[in-house]
Amino acid sequence: TQLLEQSPQFLSIQEGENLTVYCNSSSVFSSLQWYRQEPGEGPVLLVTVVTGGEVKKLKRLTFQFGDARKDSSLHITAAQTGDTGLYLCAGPYGQNFVFGPGTRLSVLP
């Protein structure tokens, strides 16, 4: 059982559509990070959410941290082909970090 679950596992949409992906846990996290990873490259940190209920915006991407700090969502408005990639959520857990399995997003032209 993964400490962080992500859904959906795969998502294929047309350019211009909106989408939301989710990151859930039964554990409380002091913070959660979202990364985007393109094939063959390292994950790139997009945002860190820290406060329960916090909403952060990064251009067309909106990140929300659940009130109980057990879940987070990423909403993309008017998706573009450049948004294609693997979206990972992660959080510190003890001395370590745990990662979700990711949502693989494909935005078609």
Place this chain on the structure above:
Amino acid sequence: DSGVTQTPKHLITATGQRVTLRCSPRSGDLSVYWYQQSLDQGLQFLIQYYNGEERAKGNILERFSAQQFPDLHSELNLSSLELGDSALYFCASTGEGSVREQFFGPGTRLTVL
């Protein structure tokens, strides 16, 4: 650019061989984490070092070992390589702030033939 560097970018070797992967963390970061990512798989945590000392171990095989040097760069040693060891290997570093964030290097793609 995350500030984390890894060399080499690509490595092709044969089964039974030994290789060393190198990572330099961001300036000022004391922690280095190593991860393995096989094709279309998630990130598997291998091992963490903090200021030269091993701090946490994940699913690291006995054939694999790592160390962190006084200048804080780290090396991951993979020996008796098998075909299944072919993967992307990433290192990441974290800062000392109250909010812990990981910054990843570009990775080393290891191909074992």
